[in-house]
Amino acid sequence: xxxxxxxxxxxxxxxxxxxxxxxxxxxxxxxxxxxxxxxxxxxxxxxxxxxxxxxxxxxxxxxxxxxxxxxxxxxxxxxxxxxxxxxxxxxxxxxxxxxxxxxxxxxxxxxxxxxxxxxxxxxxxxxxxxxxxxxxxxxxxxxxxxxxxxxxxxxxxxxxxxxxxxxxxxxxxxxxxxxxxxxxxxxxxxxxxxxxxxxxxxxxxxxxxxxxxxxxxxxxxxxxxxxxxxxxxxxxxxxxxxxxxxxxxxxxxxxxxxxxxxxxxxxxxxxxxxxxxxxxxxxxxxxxxxxxxxxxxxxxxxxxxxxxxxxxxxxxxxxxxxxxxxxxxxxxxxxxx
Amino acid sequence: xxxxxxxxxxxxxxxxxxxxxxxxxxxxxxxxxxxxxxxxxxxxxxxxxxxxxxxxxxxxxxxxxxxxxxxxxxxxxxxxxxxxxxxxxxxxxxxxxxxxxxxxxxxxxxxxxxxxxxxxxxxxxxxxxxxxxxxxxxxxxxxxxxxxxxxxxxxxxxxxxxxxxxxxxxxxxxxxxxxxxxxxxxxxxxxxxxxxxxxxxxxxxxxxxxxxxxxxxxxxxxxxxxxxxxxxxxxxxxxxxxxxxxxxxxxxxxxxxxxxxxxxxxxxxxxxxxxxxxxxxxxxxxxxxxxxxxxxxxxxxxxxxxxxxxxxxxxxxxxxxxxxxxxxxxxxxxxxx
Numbered sequence: 001x002x003x004x005x006x007x008x009x010x011x012x013x014x015x016x017x018x019x020x021x022x023x024x025x026x027x028x029x030x031x032x033x034x035x036x037x038x039x040x041x042x043x044x045x046x047x048x049x050x051x052x053x054x055x056x057x058x059x060x061x062x063x064x065x066x067x068x069x070x071x072x073x074x075x076x077x078x079x080x081x082x083x084x085x086x087x088x089x090x091x092x093x094x095x096x097x098x099x100x101x102x103x104x105x106x107x108x109x110x111x112x113x114x115x116x117x118x119x120x121x122x123x124x125x126x127x128x129x130x131x132x133x134x135x136x137x138x139x140x141x142x143x144x145x146x147x148x149x150x151x152x153x154x155x156x157x158x159x160x161x162x163x164x165x166x167x168x169x170x171x172x173x174x175x176x177x178x179x180x181x182x183x184x185x186x187x188x189x190x191x192x193x194x195x196x197x198x199x200x201x202x203x204x205x206x207x208x209x210x211x212x213x214x215x216x217x218x219x220x221x222x223x224x225x226x227x228x229x230x231x232x233x234x235x236x237x238x239x240x241x242x243x244x245x246x247x248x249x250x251x252x253x254x255x256x257x258x259x260x261x262x263x264x265x266x267x268x269x270x271x272x273x274x275x276x277x278x279x280x281x282x283x284x285x286x287x288x289x290x291x292x293x294x295x296x297x298x299x300x301x302x303x304x305x306x307x308x309x310x311x312x313x314x315x316x317x318x319x320x321x322x323x324x325x326x327x328x329x330x331x332x333x334x335x336x337x
Numbered sequence: 338x339x340x341x342x343x344x345x346x347x348x349x350x351x352x353x354x355x356x357x358x359x360x361x362x363x364x365x366x367x368x369x370x371x372x373x374x375x376x377x378x379x380x381x382x383x384x385x386x387x388x389x390x391x392x393x394x395x396x397x398x399x400x401x402x403x404x405x406x407x408x409x410x411x412x413x414x415x416x417x418x419x420x421x422x423x424x425x426x427x428x429x430x431x432x433x434x435x436x437x438x439x440x441x442x443x444x445x446x447x448x449x450x451x452x453x454x455x456x457x458x459x460x461x462x463x464x465x466x467x468x469x470x471x472x473x474x475x476x477x478x479x480x481x482x483x484x485x486x487x488x489x490x491x492x493x494x495x496x497x498x499x500x501x502x503x504x505x506x507x508x509x510x511x512x513x514x515x516x517x518x519x520x521x522x523x524x525x526x527x528x529x530x531x532x533x534x535x536x537x538x539x540x541x542x543x544x545x546x547x548x549x550x551x552x553x554x555x556x557x558x559x560x561x562x563x564x565x566x567x568x569x570x571x572x573x574x575x576x577x578x579x580x581x582x583x584x585x586x587x588x589x590x591x592x593x594x595x596x597x598x599x600x601x602x603x604x605x606x607x608x609x610x611x612x613x614x615x616x617x618x619x620x621x622x623x624x625x626x627x628x629x630x631x632x633x634x635x636x637x638x639x640x641x642x643x644x645x646x647x648x649x650x651x652x653x654x655x656x657x658x659x660x661x662x663x664x665x666x667x668x669x670x671x672x673x674x
Contacts, residue, residue, distance in 0.1 A: 011441040017452035018420055030456035032421065032474075035372030044472055046425040046459045083355055084369065088383040088425065088470040104348040115354035119367035122383045128465010133425040135381055135472040137369075 027147050028077040028217060029138070039145060041138035043074040049129035057173035060099045062194040064106025067132045070219065072114065072198035073270040075138035077217035079146040079207025081200065082114050082138045087121035090131040103132065114200065144207045151214035151233035151275035157299035158281065160202040160271045160288070163222055164259055165192025165247030167266025172253065185251050192247055196270040202293050206274050209284050213276040221267040226308045227321045229275060236304035237275070239319065241312035243298055264310075265322050275301050364484050365414040365554060366475070376482060378475035380411040386466035394510040397436045399531040401443025404469045407556065409451065409535035410607040412475035414554035416483040416544025418537065419451050419475045424458035427468040440469065451537065481544045488551035488570035488612035492638035495618065497539040497608045498631050500559055501596055502529025502584030504603025509590065522588050529584055533607040539630050543611050546621050550613040558604040563645045564658045566612060573641035574612070576656065578649035580635050601647075602659050612638050 012025045022039055023031040029043035047053055047067050058066070068085060075082045087107070091100060100123070111118060116136075169189035172179055180186060199217070206213040214233050216225040222239075230237045241260070247269075248259035263269075276284070281297060288295040299311075308319040349362045359376055360368040366380035384390055384404050395403070405422060412419045424444070428437060437460070448455060453473075506526035509516055517523060536554070543550040551570050553562040559576070567574045578597070584606075585596040600606075613621070618634060625632040636648075645656040 011438060011445070012455065016454045017449075018454050021421070021454050021456065024454065025457045030421070030423065032456070034375070034377065038371070040371065040377070040474075042421065042423060042456055042472075042474065044423045044425045044457065044459050044470075046427060046461050046470070048427050048461050048463045048465075050464055051462055084358070084367070084379065086367065086379060086381045086472065088381045088472075090383060090385050090427075090465075090468045090470075092465075101348060108348070108350075112354075117353045117355050117358050117361065118348070118350060119358065119369070119379055120362050120381065122381050122470070124383050124385050125388055126385045126465060126468060127387055128385075128427075128429075128463060128468070131427045131463060131465070131468045131470075133381075133383070133427075133459070133468075133470045135379075135423065135425075137377075137379065137474075 023145070023147065028074040031078065031145050033142065037142055038139050039142055041075050041078050041080040041140060041145070042135070043071055044133060044135045045070045045074065046131060046133040048131050057170065058194055060102035061106035061109070063132065064103035065110050065195050067134045068107040068110050068136070069196045069198050069270065071134050071136035072110070072200060073196070073217040073219065075136055076198050076200045076203035077146065077215050077272055078138070078140065079144060079203045079215065080138035080140035081204065082116050082136050084117050084119045084137040085111060086119050086135050088133040089121065089123045090126035090128070091123060092126050092128060092130060095130055107134070140207065146203065146207055146213055146215040148214050148216055148229045148232035150212050151229050151235050151301050153235060153301055153303035154278055155275040155301035156278045156281045156297050157237055157239065157301060158274045158276065158295055159245065159298050160199045160293055160295045162245045162247035163218065163269050163271060164262030164266045165189050166196060166268035167262040168248035168251065168254055168259065169193030189248060189251060192269065196268065198270055199272045199293070201291050202272050202288060202295065205284065205287060206272065206276065209287055210276045210280050213274050215272050215274045218269040218271045218273055219267060221265040222273065223264045223308065223319045224267070224321050225273050226319065229273065230306040230308050233275070234306055236302045236306065237299060237308045238302060239299040239308065239310050241310050243296060245294070245296055264319065360482070360484065365411040368415065368482050370479065374479055375476050376479055378412050378415050378417040378477060378482070379472070380408055381470060381472045382407045382411065383468060383470040385468050394507065395531055397439035398443035398446070400469065401440035402447050402532050404471045405444040405447050405473070406533045406535050406607065408471050408473035409447070409537060410533070410554040410556065412473055413535050413537040413540035414483065414552050414609055415475070415477065416481060416540050416552065417475035417477035418541065419453050419473050421454050421456045421474040422448060423456050423472050425470040426458065426460045427463035427465070428460060429463050429465060429467060432467055444471070477544065483540065483544055483550055483552040485551050485553055485566045485569035487549050488566050488572050488638050490572060490638055490640035491615055492612040493615045493618045493634050494574055494576065494636035494638060495611045495613065495632055496582065496635050497536045497625070499582045499584035500555065500606050500608060501599030501603045502526050503533060503605035504599040505585035505588065505591055505596070506530030526585060526588060529606065533605065535607055536609045536630070538628050539609050539625060539632065542621065542624060543609065543613065546624055547613045547617050550611050552609055552611045555606040555608045555610055556604060558602040559610065560601045560645060560656045561604070561658050562610050563656065566610065567643040567645050570612070571643055573639045573644045573646065574636060575639055575646050575648060576636040578647050580633060582631070582633055601656065
């Protein structure tokens with residue numbers, strides 16, 4: 001199947017019936033106005049057993065936690081606060097009711113921390129793998145939401161935290177024969193994979209403490225998400241490889257090159273990538289640090305045809321889009337290169 | 338697995354973080370206030386290939402149509418207007434991109450008729466059956482939504498149209514060896530199954546043209562839905578068997594008894610069942626008829642412990658809850674008795 005974006009594009013309406021729709025299909029989430037002051041944010045993400053997660057590498061609570069986290073991350077990337085969630089679960093007989101309760105408990109652990117309310121769901125049987133689909137409704141102040149298309153030449157390019165941790169953690173889990181779960185370096189990487197931390201506070205700051213920002217969450221890898229901003233904003237992004245915060249850089253099991261590959265293409269990191277005016281960055285950086293968010297400038301935005309370029313050791317190479325393929329055979333192979 | 342309601346009840350929060358939540362888990366949909374004048378309605382329903390539909394009995398366009406219809410029906414049962422939908426599809430390799438486009442086309446056919454906008458979705462791969470999950474957002478004027486708990490002794494019990502048509506249509510489809518698709522009686526029943534008509538206009542009238550109404554949509558059969566109103570409202574419902582509008586009554590392939598069983602237990606009819614003040618019924622009945630809605634009084638509400646009683650030929654029998662089990666072996670057996 002062609003990639004989701006192209007596919008949805010073919011069924012997307014060009015015009016909307018409802019005058020309150022502000023953003024339809026195409027960004028991290030949809031936006032519609034609900035009152036003179038607020039707009040609601042709507043998104044859905046689906047995790048399939050064997051494709052997006054495996055029982056061997058994720059506890060039921062982790063699965064629930066992550067299924068909600070990926071949606072909260074979409075709300076964060078739009079600059080909103082998450083409010084409500086509803087859950088659709090197609091459940092095979094191999095999953096017990098206790099498993100399901102643990103999945104919901106994992107969701108609730110994360111949801112409670114954002115004061116989100118579970119508002120409903122539909123639980124049905126299936127002969128296939130577990131399919132867990134979560135819908136999240138968020139909210140933002142009118143006009144204060146973030147798209148991908150607002151990057152401009154001269155902007156700085158910023159990332160909210162380490163990259164590649166999820167892919168590295170998954171690699172460890174698939175090769176856990178000798179894995180020491182007490183080792184802190186291991187645990188940090190596993191945490192990135194099993195319990196990703198959506199960047200809601202950073203998203204709110206990008207929306208409210210800048211005059212303008214283009215933002216994506218890193219669900220499909222830095223390269224892919226940078227390309228989305230470049231294409232939507234019609235600019236050229238330049239990333240400085242040497243300053244990229246590589247989650248697996250100091251871990252003995254990964255070479256620098258592996259840590260870099262995970263960061264560029266691994267995906268599921270759920271950091272935010274933002275382009276914003278250079279003169280607003282110093283003050284914002286301080287604010288983010290005050291909140292404990294280790295945001296870093298990793299590059300710049302320049303005029304030019306949509307492109308993403310990686311700069312390293314005086315050279316520059318075009319960065320391919322090459323997205324994340326979950327833990328397909330190809331990806332596991334890549335992980336163990 | 339225990340039934341969905343009991344199961345969700347175990348994970349449902351007792352209190353809400355968000356002050357704007359009006360209705361959480363437990364009715365046809367959730368409600369939260371979005372502005373001083375309006376409340377939004379949120380619901381999700383999931384169809385699984387082999388459980389809720391089969392390629393042998395439903396075209397891809399029908400599947401899409403129905404996946405959206407079941408959600409619009411939930412919005413109708415709350416008295417709202419449907420506005421937006423997003424779609425999650427877990428798609429096996431046996432379904433082509435053209436199939437998917439037809440599914441979306443079926444959704445759009447129905448969605449367009451309500452001026453609903455498709456706002457997004459997530460399409461993922463699966464090794465299992467097709468799982469199609471649709472989330473709908475609707476809206477209602479503040480305080481003007483319908484729950485199950487507002488029935489009172491003295492009310493009339495009303496249904497918006499024929500019952501049992503979906504189950505009868507499915508029965509025909511599973512025995513289609515000799516089925517004449519040109520025959521209008523057949524086509525009517527197939528339509529009930531493949532392209533159910535959500536009762537949005539009726540729901541709006543129940544919400545706006547009565548002083549109070551308890552409403553459910555008939556997704557799980559009249560018996561099951563009547564019980565939900567009886568229990569939520571703590572009243573006793575009395576249904577007059579002789580006036581029930583049986584969709585399959587005049588169809589040569591079904592006995593009167595079969596037509597009745599389909600009406601009581603078949604499910605997926607997506608009519609609305611409403612309890613409302615008796616003195617308001619005559620005027621409302623005329624208004625509904627003006628809109629072409631063949632609503633009928635089928636019984637009364639009386640004081641007493643929660644119960645549903647069927648009256649026929651001077652006798653009365655308790656009506657069991659016995660819900661709909663989709664087209665499980667048991668259900669097909671029942672259909673061909």
